[in-house]
Amino acid sequence: MNGKAATRGEAHLSTRTRLERGRSALGPALELVHTGRAPTRAVLTAELGVTRATAGAVAAELESLGLIRIDAKPSAAAGSQGRPSHRLSVAEAGPVALAAQVHADGFRAALVGLGGRLVATAPGCETVDADPAQVLGSVVEAGARLLRETGRRCVGAGLAVPSAVAEPEGTALNPLHLAWPAGAQVREIFADCVRDAGVEGPAFTGNDVNLAALAEHRHGAGRGARDLLCVATGHRGVGGALVLDGRLHTGSSGLALEVGHLTVHPEGRPCYCGSRGCLDVETDPLAFLTAMGVEPGPEGLLQQARRLLAEQYADPAVRTAAEELIDRLGLGLAGLVNILNPDRIILGGLHRALLEADPERLRAVVADRSLWGRSGGVPILACTLDHNSLVGAAELAWQPVLDDPLGALG
Missing domain, CATH: 3.30.420.40 (ATPase, nucleotide binding domain)
Incomplete structure (x- = not known):
């Protein structure tokens, strides 16, 4: 084989190798853009650990599929030097x-x-x-x-x-x-x-x-957490979820983290599971309205409970009922912290509203009742995504x- 032919063969092999590597990098690259962790091609290159040429080819392929948009001429930030890297974003008109x-x-x-x-x-x-x-x-x-x-x-x-x-x-x-x-x-x-x-x-x-936890971990208050605990009320009942090492943990058969059936008030209300005083019946919207002596209205239990907390928290009846639920929620969270040792807790539904109404009380209860809480505290944050369960359902289809x-x- 002459020298020119050998060079062409090496070039062809190099191109084929880049294409193979690029194909395997398409999914990780899309997830980085999808979750906002690769806003530029330079960041994408660094995160994937590939060459600029391979990162460029990967981004171009994703753009050709209608999944992302590449801005090749972004404006430079004030005071910055050098040519700004191509900006990457999801395609607004995509699938x-x-x-x-x-x-x-x-x-x-x-x-x-x-x-x-x-x-x-x-x-x-x-x-x-x-x-x-x-x-x-x-x-x-x-x-x-x-x-x-x-x-x-x-x-x-x-x-x-x-x-x-x-x-x-x-x-x-x-x-x-x-x-x-x-x-x-x-x-x-x-x-x-x-x-x-x-x-x-x-x-x-x-x-x-x-699914709410999955959405919050990728796009909301849980982004960047490694071990994330999510506890939330629906319109009735209480649910929990755990993201471990960046992945949703559902247990051996999909049934992990049924936190609604943790007992937080042994002499409390009868629960559907056969026990008494579970989080499910002690800290959900119906429990809040019952503690206030208020009949459920036509707007829906969760909306009614949220509205009362937001608009009438100065009312002694509202505050007393809220403090009762906060103390029981904090007791449940403390037990979960002792068992799971998460690096972040996020709360949704009525629990988010309780946190926002009196954040210091809830954090104090968790810190006082948990070993790890006393050693520095676990951040407790409100979920930030509207309709996070819907977004999480979509994540299943996007996977x-x-x-x-x-x-x-x-």
Whole structure:
């Protein structure tokens, strides 16, 4: 082989090697842009540990798939020197995931793009039928209408439900506040509804608080945490979720972190699980209204409880009821801190409102009752994403694309 031929062979091999490396880097690169951790090509290059040429090729491929946008001529920051790096962002007109959420006070459908952006939402329904197929058919049809109206490409669908979802069957084991039968085959029913509605892509189902934690870890108050504990109220009941080493922990069969059934008041209210005084019945919106002696109104339990905390916290009845719930919530959180040793706690639903109403009281209870709390304290923050369970449901549908963008869309 002459010298020129050898050089061409080496160049060809180098190009092929770069393409192979680039293909394997597409998913990690997309996740970095998706979660906001690679705002520029320079950061992408450093995070992937590849050459500038490979990072450029990867970004260009993702742009050609309609997933990200490259700004090759960004304006330089004031006082900076040198040519600014290309800026990377998710494509605003790119594909979407259909996200659905069902809870005790209704259901909602939305289209969610990369970056956790809500592209469109359908008006929520306030009536939940006792037949899961009826409810899921209605929420999927609402999402399908959004897809027709927007003309967006769909990568798949995700559903958030207020129940533990057993794996691998995809059954809702305890949809107590929906009047659905225990063991309802929600994943299979949802997938059938998605297919019947003509929605493209695979269908997924998960617990609503698990999905809220996933969304907050990628896009909200949990971003950057390694071991993240999320505790939240829905419209009824209390749920928990744990992100360990950056990944959602669901246990051996999807049932981990049923924190609602931690006992925080042994002589308290009877719980659906057969015990008494569980977080589920001592710190949810109904418990708050009951402690105040207020009848539930037409606006929904969670909305009513939040409104009272925000607008009438100076009222002694509101403050006394809130302090009672804060003390019991703090006791439950302290036990979880002792067991799990998280580096951050985030609170959602009514628990977020309780934290915002009296942050010092809640943090003091947790610190006083937990070994690790006394040694420096665990940050306790409010969830920051609106509709985080919807965004988390979309994350399920986006995951195959994040794993292999070219395989999923190419």
